[in-house]
Each structure stands twice: as C-alpha cells, then as structure tokens.
Amino acid sequence: MSMLVQRDKWLQYRALSNVPKLARRLPETLLLEKETLHHMLLQHSSVVLKPCDGRYGRDIIFIRCLKNGTYHIQNENNTITMQNRDELQDWFDQIDKNREYIIQQRLYLARIQQRPFDLRIMVQRQTATPSAWKVTGSYAKVASRGYLITNVTNRTIPALKALQLARIGGRKLLLQVERTVLLAAKSLEVHYPDLRQIGFDIGIDKKGRVWIIEGNYRPDLRPFRRLKDSSMYRRILWYQKH
Ligand SMILES: Nc1ncnc2c1ncn2[C@@H]1O[C@H](COP(=O)(O)OP(=O)(O)O)[C@@H](O)[C@H]1O
Ligand SMILES: [Mg+2]
Structure with missing residues (x-):
C-alpha cells in the first residue's frame, strides 16, 4: 500500500465531513486548542480528546463537566477530578503540545x-x-x-x-x-x-x-x-x- 495513506484523524474527519450525507454521521470535531476545549465543553458536557496519529485507544481522554463545576478526566480506567476551570486549564497546559489532538463530542x-x-x-x-x-x-x-x-x-x-x-x-x-x-x-x-x-x-x-x-x-x-x-x-x- 502507498506510504501516502497516512493515519491522521483530523485529515480524515475533514475529508468525510465534506460529504453532506456523512457530515451528519460524524461527531462534532475540532483540532484541540485552549479555545476549542472550552468551546466544546460549553456545547457538550462530555468530550473526547484523541491524538491525531493515535491507535489502539491509546492516550484517549474523556472529559466530563459536572453540574457542580468540577471536571472528571478519564484515561483508560483511571479518573482524576479537576475542581474548577483553572485546574482544568493547568491540566491542559501540561499536555504534550508537540502532538496534535482532536477534540470531539462524546457519543453515548x-x-x-x-x-x-x-x-x-x-x-x-x-x-x-x-x-x-x-x-x-x-x-x-x-x-x-x-x-x-x-x-x-x-x-x-x-x-x-x-x-x-x-x-x-x-x-x-x-x-x-x-x-x-x-x-x-x-x-x-x-x-x-x-x-x-x-x-x-x-x-x-x-x-x-x-x-x-x-x-x-x-x-x-x-x-x-x-x-x-x-x-x-x-x-x-x-x-x-x-
Ligand atoms: N466521540 C466518542 N464518543 C464515545 N466513545 C468514543 C468516541 N470516540 C471514540 N470512542 C471510543 O474509543 C474507541 C477508540 O477511538 P478511535 O477513534 O477508534 O481511536 P483509536 O485509533 O485509538 O482506535 C472507539 O472505538 C470508541 O469505543
Ligand atoms: Mg479505533
């Protein structure tokens, strides 16, 4: 197979979302940035972060915003709690910025x-x-x-x-x-x-x-x-x- 067929979740999302019949079958997805993290958490109380080049479910992170303003962050079967938006921001700041992530609406x-x-x-x-x-x-x-x-x-x-x-x-x-x-x-x-x-x-x-x-x-x-x-x-x- 050609080496050009690259694993890239963001590229694939954009290719598929161009087709109207497929766009409605795709969870809302953006490239992860400080702004998109907060924007998506306002739209959806639960979101998923995935490295663009990821596989085997590795480094996939689920974030859920609770009614009391805390955030539950789950990776594999571990969950940590951030008490407020500032703590969430601190957590976000220490993510490896050399790696690109997508942020996506969580599906139930x-x-x-x-x-x-x-x-x-x-x-x-x-x-x-x-x-x-x-x-x-x-x-x-x-x-x-x-x-x-x-x-x-x-x-x-x-x-x-x-x-x-x-x-x-x-x-x-x-x-x-x-x-x-x-x-x-x-x-x-x-x-x-x-x-x-x-x-x-x-x-x-x-x-x-x-x-x-x-x-x-x-x-x-x-x-x-x-x-x-x-x-x-x-x-x-x-x-x-x-
Ligand atoms: N938006 C989502 N909402 C709920 N579960 C998800 C979502 N995205 C992924 N998952 C779960 O995580 C698994 C791994 O995600 P996937 O995008 O397939 O990444 P990988 O390339 O690591 O397999 C999926 O098979 C699904 O079970
Ligand atoms: Mg998969």
Whole structure:
C-alpha cells in the first residue's frame, strides 16, 4: 500500500465531513486548542480528546463537566477530578503540545450489560483490478469493565447479535451501517486512490443513530481470524490477494 495513506484523524474527519450525507454521521470535531476545549465543553458536557496519529485507544481522554463545576478526566480506567476551570486549564497546559489532538463530542454509545460497544466493519475492493467497495466482514467490540473505549476488550460478538442484545435494532440498522461505510470508503478513495481496505469503527448511540468513529487503513485482522466461522476471514484474504 502507498506510504501516502497516512493515519491522521483530523485529515480524515475533514475529508468525510465534506460529504453532506456523512457530515451528519460524524461527531462534532475540532483540532484541540485552549479555545476549542472550552468551546466544546460549553456545547457538550462530555468530550473526547484523541491524538491525531493515535491507535489502539491509546492516550484517549474523556472529559466530563459536572453540574457542580468540577471536571472528571478519564484515561483508560483511571479518573482524576479537576475542581474548577483553572485546574482544568493547568491540566491542559501540561499536555504534550508537540502532538496534535482532536477534540470531539462524546457519543453515548449503546450498551450491552452496562458496557459500551461499537462495530468494526471491514470494507475492501479488489487489489489488482480496483472494483466497487464491498463489506467483507464485521463484528462488535464490547468494552471491558470500567472502560469507555472498546479497544480494550476481551469480547467480540457478531454485529447483528450485538444490536439485538442492546435492543437498538436488527438487520435494517445493520444495512444502514453498511450503506454509510460504503459511502465513506468511496469518499476516502478520492483522497487515497491506492486504498484497498478500511476497517471502520462505527458507533450506535442509545437512540439507534449511526456514527462514524474512524476508518483504519491498516486494520487488525486477528479478531476475524479468531472467529469460529472462518468465512469472513477467508473472504478478507481473498480480496487482499485479488
Ligand atoms: N466521540 C466518542 N464518543 C464515545 N466513545 C468514543 C468516541 N470516540 C471514540 N470512542 C471510543 O474509543 C474507541 C477508540 O477511538 P478511535 O477513534 O477508534 O481511536 P483509536 O485509533 O485509538 O482506535 C472507539 O472505538 C470508541 O469505543
Ligand atoms: Mg479505533
């Protein structure tokens, strides 16, 4: 794959938000700065900070503003409290400024047994003779106890089963998810003609709304390999070889 296909959450957000049908499926996102931190916390009482080049859920920070004016800052399964805006500002000032972060509206993801989950949807097109994008695999990732990110998980289940367990939908919702990721893949292809595969992280909120969290250009295939039913994994490998 071309070296030009770079992992950059801010670049990807801007590419996708240019497409009106996708813009409404993206959580509000800005580049993190002192001003955008306060602006976003006024708009949304909960926000998420992510390094633009991040992966595996590393260094993702959730900030929640409580009614009493304090702020809860959660990273992995640790939470610290800032008593007021000045303390939040001090905390912000010590973040590594050499690294770019995005700040994003927090989604209230649907849950299974109190744990948030999201969907991994694999889309591919043939390598040798670029064809139309196809959904070639999917599963749901359920967060571990105490975590808000689903990267730390020991539980993957079939996507449809997850929607049913969370009581937010069924096949119709899954089809809507698939239409969304296919459109997103087509839109990213415009920027990255060499792109052949994307593993999308798709959130479904408690109201059953579909949200694009991100597209991974080098998705981890191990979870597919571990599934009892090997048909998805075989299809994914077929697309990589043809
Ligand atoms: N805006 C958000 N609201 C709620 N949860 C989120 C949000 N963004 C990310 N998450 C959770 O954190 C996980 C990791 O975020 P993601 O953007 O995929 O970064 P990474 O590249 O580290 O995987 C997601 O799979 C999801 O479970
Ligand atoms: Mg991810």
